[in-house]
Amino acid sequence: xxxxxxxxxxxxxxxxxxxxxxxxxxxxxxxxxxxxxxxxxxxxxxxxxxxxxxxxxxxxxxxxxxxxxxxxxxxxxxxxxxxxxxxxxxxxxxxxxxxxxxxxxxxxxxxxxxxxxxxxxxxxxxxxxxxxxxxxxxxxxxxxxxxxxxxxxxxxxxxxxxxxxxxxxxxxxxxxxxxxxxxxxxxxxxxxxxxxxxxxxxxxxxxxxxxxxxxxxxxxxxxxxxxxxxxxxxxxxxxxxxxxxxxxxxxxxxxxxxxxxxxxxxxxxxx
Numbered sequence: 451x452x453x454x455x456x457x458x459x460x461x462x463x464x465x466x467x468x469x470x471x472x473x474x475x476x477x478x479x480x481x482x483x484x485x486x487x488x489x490x491x492x493x494x495x496x497x498x499x500x501x502x503x504x505x506x507x508x509x510x511x512x513x514x515x516x517x518x519x520x521x522x523x524x525x526x527x528x529x530x531x532x533x534x535x536x537x538x539x540x541x542x543x544x545x546x547x548x549x550x551x552x553x554x555x556x557x558x559x560x561x562x563x564x565x566x567x568x569x570x571x572x573x574x575x576x577x578x579x580x581x582x583x584x585x586x587x588x589x590x591x592x593x594x595x596x597x598x599x600x601x602x603x604x605x606x607x608x609x610x611x612x613x614x615x616x617x618x619x620x621x622x623x624x625x626x627x628x629x630x631x632x633x634x635x636x637x638x639x640x641x642x643x644x645x646x647x648x649x650x651x652x653x654x655x656x657x658x659x660x661x662x663x664x665x666x667x668x669x670x671x672x673x674x675x676x677x678x679x680x681x682x683x684x685x686x687x688x689x690x691x692x693x694x695x696x697x698x699x700x701x702x703x704x705x706x707x708x709x710x711x712x713x714x715x716x717x718x719x720x721x
Contacts (some may be wrong), residue, residue: 451658452486452658452659452660452677452711452712453485453486453487453652453654453658453659454486454487454489454645454648454649454652454654454658454659454660454675455481455486455487455488455489455659455660455661455708455712456488456489456490456491456514456641456645456648456659456660456661456662456671456675457489457490457491457661457662457663457704458491458492458641458662458663458664458665458667458668458671459490459492459494459499459502460492460493460494460628460664461628461664461665461681461683461684461699462662462663462664462668462681462699462703462704463490463662463699463704464502464699465699465700466699466700468576470502471702471704471705472702473702473705474705475507477705477708477709478507478510478511479510481708481712482510484712486712487512487648487652487654488510488511488512489511489512489513489514489645489648490503490511490512490513490514490515491514491518491641491644491645491661491663491668491671492513492514492515492517493516493517493577493600493627493628493631493633493667494515494516494577494578495515495516495556495561495577495578495579495580496513496515496516496520496522497578497579497580498577498578498579499513499515500579501579505525508525509524509525512648514641514644514645514648516556516597516598516633516635517598517625517627517633517635517639517640517641517667518531518635518639518640518641518642518643518644518645518671519531519556519597519598519635519636519639519644520558520597521644521647521648527558528651529644529647530558530595530597531597531635531636531639532595532596532597532636533596533597533598533599533635533636535591535592535596537621537622538555538588538591538596538599539588540618541553541599541615541618541622541634542555542587542588542599544614544615544617544618545599545601545611545615548601548603548610548611548614550603550604550605550610551601551602551603551604551610551611552564552565552567552570552574552601552602552604553587553599553600553601553602554574554578554587554599554600554601554602555587555588555590555591555594555596555599556578556596556597556598556599556600557591557594557595557596557597558594558595558597559580559593559594559595560580560581560582560594561574561578561580561581561582562581562582562583562584562587562590562591562594563581563582563583563584563587564583564584564585564586564587566583567604569604570602570604573602573630574602597635597636597639598633598634598635599633599634599635600627600631600632600633600634601615601631601632601633601634602630602631603630603631603632604630605630606629606630607626607628607629607630607631607632608626608629611632612624612626612632615632615634618634621637622634622635622636622637623635623636623637623638623639623640625640625666625667626665626666626667627665627666627667628665628667633667640667640670640671641663641667641668641670641671642669642670642671642672642673642674643670644671645659645661645671645674645675646674649674656674656675656676657676658676659674659675659676659677660675660676660677660678660679660707660708660711661674661675661677661678661679662679662681662696662703662704662707663679663680663681663684663688663692664680664681664683664684664685664688664699665684665685665688666685666687666688668688669687669688669691672688672691672692673691676693677693677694677711678691678692678693678694679692679693679694679695679696679703679704679707680692680694680695680696681695681696681697681698681699681703681704682695682696682697682698682701682703683698683699683700694707
């Protein structure tokens with residue numbers, strides 16, 4: 451029996467227009483009534499995710515934000531994998547040195563950027579609601595608990611920035627989280643360890659867990675559950691890791707699979 455469902459947002463639950471699938475708001479309460487807990491597992495900032503799930507609806511959801519670096523329950527931070535301040539300069543300065551790549555320091559209170567390039571701002575504002583433009587993100591980072599350093603590559607993150615930033619792989623978890631994004635976090639911090647934290651907290655096993663994803667930052671999460679689903683539009687390497695497939699994000703793949711594997715929601719439940 452499934453008791454825990456976790457889903458990525460971009461390319462997974464959200465369609466190509468960054469909208470929730472039709473009918474999503476009608477399933478949360480029925481799932482909760484059946485004792486099935488719901489997790490949003492995203493590279494997005496927690497405060498950005500609240501734009502999609504306002505209170506009181508958000509109280510029925512666990513938010514595994516910043517690719518697992520922080521977790522929120524009922525508006526309270528219950529987990530934060532804080533990076534050491536003395537580890538940040540090497541990462542940030544390396545990112546600064548790559549042409550057309552910009553760093554983002556992601557903290558519990560806010561995210562921090564230095565560049566005001568229009569294309570960069572458009573992209574960063576998609577994922578970070580609380581955002582401060584500062585002269586020096588390393589100085590700003592000292593006022594917050596930094597859990598992730600993101601790198602925005604204006605051209606192609608997998609081909610350009612990733613080979614350079616993989617240099618930090620011995621000390622940090624370096625994850626390709628999108629076509630233009632790379633995230634660096636503490637070693638052992640990812641969506642998989644975040645989901646495992648919730649499994650232990652809720653006393654739910656991997657055999658009772660379902661997860662959905664589309665990109666390589668979802669890979670570890672898929673290894674923590676029996677019902678691992680790759681979207682039809684997923685990265686080829688993620689598809690190899692998953693036990694199941696579902697339709698694309700533009701065809702409601704997440705909701706279709708939930709309805710199929712958790713049994714059709716009755717009229718009374720959806721009311």
